[in-house]
Amino acid sequence: MSLPQNWRRQAGRYRLQGIKCQNCGRMSLAPRSICPRCHSTDIAPHQFSGKGEIYSHSTLYQAPAGYQAYIPYTVALVRLEEGPLVSAQLTDVDTDQVQIGQKVEMVTRKLREYGDEGLIVYGYKFRPVLKGE
Amino acid sequence: MENYRGNGRGIMIPNREVGIVGYGAYIPRFRIRADEISRIWKDGEESLHLEEKSVAGLDEDTATMAIEAARNALERGRINPGDMGAIWVGSESKPYAVKPTATIVAEALGSTPHLNAADWEFACKAGTEALQAALGFVSSGMAHYALAIGADTAQGRPGDALEYTASAGAAAFLVGPGEESLAVLEGSYSFVSDTPDFFRRPLQPYPEHGHRFTGEPAYFRHTLQAGQYLMEHLGTKPQDYACIVLHQPNAKFPERAARLLGFSEKQFRPGLLVEVIGNTYAGSSPLGLTAYLDQAQPGERVLMVSFGSGAGSDAFSFRITEKIRKNLAPLPAVQDYISRRREIDYATYARYRGKLNYG
Numbered sequence: 001m002s003l004p005q006n007w008r009r010q011a012g013r014y015r016l017q018g019i020k021c022q023n024c025g026r027m028s029l030a031p032r033s034i035c036p037r038c039h040s041t042d043i044a045p046h047q048f049s050g051k052g053e054i055y056s057h058s059t060l061y062q063a064p065a066g067y068q069a070y071i072p073y074t075v076a077l078v079r080l081e082e083g084p085l086v087s088a089q090l091t092d093v094d095t096d097q098v099q100i101g102q103k104v105e106m107v108t109r110k111l112r113e114y115g116d117e118g119l120i121v122y123g124y125k126f127r128p129v130l131k132g133e
Numbered sequence: 134m135e136n137y138r139g140n141g142r143g144i145m146i147p148n149r150e151v152g153i154v155g156y157g158a159y160i161p162r163f164r165i166r167a168d169e170i171s172r173i174w175k176d177g178e179e180s181l182h183l184e185e186k187s188v189a190g191l192d193e194d195t196a197t198m199a200i201e202a203a204r205n206a207l208e209r210g211r212i213n214p215g216d217m218g219a220i221w222v223g224s225e226s227k228p229y230a231v232k233p234t235a236t237i238v239a240e241a242l243g244s245t246p247h248l249n250a251a252d253w254e255f256a257c258k259a260g261t262e263a264l265q266a267a268l269g270f271v272s273s274g275m276a277h278y279a280l281a282i283g284a285d286t287a288q289g290r291p292g293d294a295l296e297y298t299a300s301a302g303a304a305a306f307l308v309g310p311g312e313e314s315l316a317v318l319e320g321s322y323s324f325v326s327d328t329p330d331f332f333r334r335p336l337q338p339y340p341e342h343g344h345r346f347t348g349e350p351a352y353f354r355h356t357l358q359a360g361q362y363l364m365e366h367l368g369t370k371p372q373d374y375a376c377i378v379l380h381q382p383n384a385k386f387p388e389r390a391a392r393l394l395g396f397s398e399k400q401f402r403p404g405l406l407v408e409v410i411g412n413t414y415a416g417s418s419p420l421g422l423t424a425y426l427d428q429a430q431p432g433e434r435v436l437m438v439s440f441g442s443g444a445g446s447d448a449f450s451f452r453i454t455e456k457i458r459k460n461l462a463p464l465p466a467v468q469d470y471i472s473r474r475r476e477i478d479y480a481t482y483a484r485y486r487g488k489l490n491y492g
Contacts, residue, residue, distance in 0.1 A: 014241040047243070070191055091192055092162050094475070108200045108241045109192040120228055122196065122237060130473065131465040 006121055011045070013123035016106050018084070020046035029086050050106030052080040052126070059095045066112040074098050078126050092127040103129045144366045145265070145321040147272030150311020152318050152451065154278065155210025158423040159202040159303040160410055160470035163188040165482045167297050173479045174292045182384035186300035186411025188477060189286045191485055195224045196237045198303035198416075199284040203242055205464055206280065206305040210313075214242040218276020219249040221267060223259025223415045225333070226286045227252060238282065249276075256331060257380055258441025259283060260304065260415040265447055267308040268318050278309045285414035290339035291488055298383055300411030304419035315459070316426065316435070316451040322363040324355050325445030332443065342442075351444045352382065356390045359446035360438045364394075367450055371395035375433035375453075378404035378421035380440035382412045390438075403428060404435075409471055415441075424467040429453045 011017040018029040023040035029048065034041055057076040060067075067073075074090040076098070090098060091109055104126040111123040138146040166185040189198070199222050207214060220242070222235045235250035253263040260283015267279035284303030289295030311317045330351035333340040343351070356379060364370065371377075377396045379387040384407050391401035404421035413420055418439040425435055431453055438448045483489055 010240055014237075015243055017243070089192075091190065107197070109197050110194060111192070120194075120196075122241070125192065131463065131469050 003119060006119060009123075013111070013121075014108055016048040016050050016124050018046050018048055019043050027082050027084055029084055048080055048082055048084075048106075050124075051129075052078040052086075052104055054098065054100055054102045054104060055079045055085060056100060057090065057098050066114070076104075076126065078104055089125045090127065091125040097128075105129050140366055143322055143324075144363070145269070147268065147318060149272055150314070150317055151268050151272040151308065152311050152314025152454075153306050153316040153426075154212070154309035154313045155206040155208070155307035155315075156423050156426055157202045157205025157207075157209060157305045157464070158420055158467045158470060159198045159205070159284075160187050160413075160420070160467070161189045161193055161198070161301050162473055162475050163190055163477050163482075163485065164474045165477055165479065169479055170297055174296065182408065183297055183411060184408050185476075186298060187302055187413070188482055188485055189301035193301070194228045194286055195222070195226050195284045195303070196228050196234045198286070198301065199224075199234065199238045199282045199305065200241045202284065202303040202305035203238055203280055203282055206307045207242065209459070209464055210278075210307040210309070212278055212307065212309075214244040215247070217242070217244040217248050217278050217280055219251075219267060219270055219279040220244060220282070221251055221253055221263040221280065222282045222284060223253040223255070223261070223263040224284050225254065225256055225259060225414060226288065255445065256441035256443050257285075257382070257412075257414045257417055258439040258445060258447055260419045261437070261439035261447040261449070262323075262441075264306050264308070264419070264449070265321050265323070267306070268321065271308050271310065278307060281306045281308060283415035283417075283419040285416055287412060287414045288333075288339050291483075293339070295340070295342065298407070298412040300413050302410060302413035302416040302420050304416050304423045306419070313456070314454060315456040316429070316453050319369075319434075319450040319452055320363060320367050321450075322359055322366070322448045323445060324359040324362065324448075326355070328355075328442075328444035330442045330444055347382070347442070348386070351442060352380070352386050352440050353390060353393070355444050355446040356380065356438050356440050357393055359448040360390075360394045360436060363448040363450060364436070369434070369450060371400070373434055374400060374436050375429070376403050376425045376435045377401050378418050378425060378435065378437040380418045380438070380446075381405065381407035381421065382417075382440075384408050404437075406467070406471070420467065426457070427466045427468065429457050431455045431457055
């Protein structure tokens with residue numbers, strides 16, 4: 001992935017900023033210019049709280065290129081408290097301690113590095129809620 | 134010179150009240166015990182008096198730790214990220230040799246683009262010099278809020294005495310006007326000299342240090358001079374302070390320096406974290422201050438004196454205000470991060486810290 005492609009995704013990746021349809025209220029983390037539900041083009045940025053719970057999860061022992069350094073790691077579908085479902089890595093949790101329904105919160109971590117000389121890509125991961133439930 | 138309130142010899146007193154509006158800490162989850170390190174390397178444990186130290190995970194670095202500490206500080210201060218006039222990160226373990234860490238932090242907080250963002254460098258006092266500059270920036274009226282962060286994932290050569298101490302952590306201070314502050318600055322002072330006690334040359338992975346030379350001419354001279362001079366010129370005495378926070382390269386130095394400055398164990402204990410998290414370098418004295426602030430009471434005073442090799446110390450005297458009583462419940466305290474621990478062995482530590490050569 002090129003530098004501009006990574007750069008364009010920063011708002012979503014670094015801080016879970018998505019979009020909200022100003023017509024029907026549908027929210028999404030993926031950037032869109034047309035609402036997939038009502039087809040409105042009245043779309044505004046929306047900052048998600050980063051709180052959610054685990055909908056489903058799976059632990060990877062064979063990682064795609066760029067992620068081998070982190071195996072084994074767990075990926076999850078997280079139901080954000082605002083409704084959307086996002087897929088993300090979990091962090092700060094042992095793989096056998098992950099449960100469906102577990103409360104999690106977003107943290108910004110290293111996603112991957114393009115070798116020793118290339119870009120470091122940061123983005124959201126989720127971890128068990130530290131405090132404040 | 135009519136607006137100048139210093140003494141012409143380095144004492145820094147702002148023209149208008151300025152202080153800490155919010156603060157936040159971050160300590161990674163992993164710990165390696167000192168006896169696990171001495172299982173591999175038979176040197177150093179006895180002299181340093183550490184139980185364990187924090188270790189950054191594979192997906193953590195100075196930027197990610199700074200981001201979490203900063204988010205805690207902003208939430209505690211309850212301010213809009215877009216209102217920040219400056220974000221300054223002090224560190225000696227920058228993710229990029231060339232490319233600011235501060236812009237990564239600013240982007241993650243949602244503070245871009247109308248602000249100043251920069252990295253600061255002065256070994257272990259990079260975080261407190263960012264704090265000193267932020268206090269000046271806000272008191273001059275050039276910014277309403279400025280964020281100063283000290284963060285490090287410190288490096289130690291395998292087998293070196295630094296392996297017992299070099300750890301990871303971050304602390305962030307949201308600086309703002311005095312009337313919004315939970316801790317108001319009374320004065321600051323820096324004492325510096327060219328003392329080569331510890332350094333790392335370009336492209337070298339690990340620092341060199343002067344062993345015993347890091348003590349008297351380096352840590353003690355700068356820490357004691359800075360602390361004494363500031364108290365002398367503010368007219369304060371050790372008994373006026375509820376707490377003293379010093380740089381913590383090991384457990385012995387800060388304890389001895391605190392006693393030499395005239396402070397008792399009751400005063401240095403609340404800000405002393407090195408025994409359970411190690412030396413977080415630019416995060417060290419800042420994290421100690423956040424640990425004290427978690428339990429501070431209105432009307433109390435705290436003296437913080439950092440130390441950075443090369444060498445220098447920044448001293449600060451703060452007075453705690455009623456704003457310290459803001460509801461802290463939902464935010465993680467330093468103690469929450471300390472109790473969240475997952476012990477790892479030396480092999481896992483070597484993997485996490487990039488000490489393995491994959492050939």
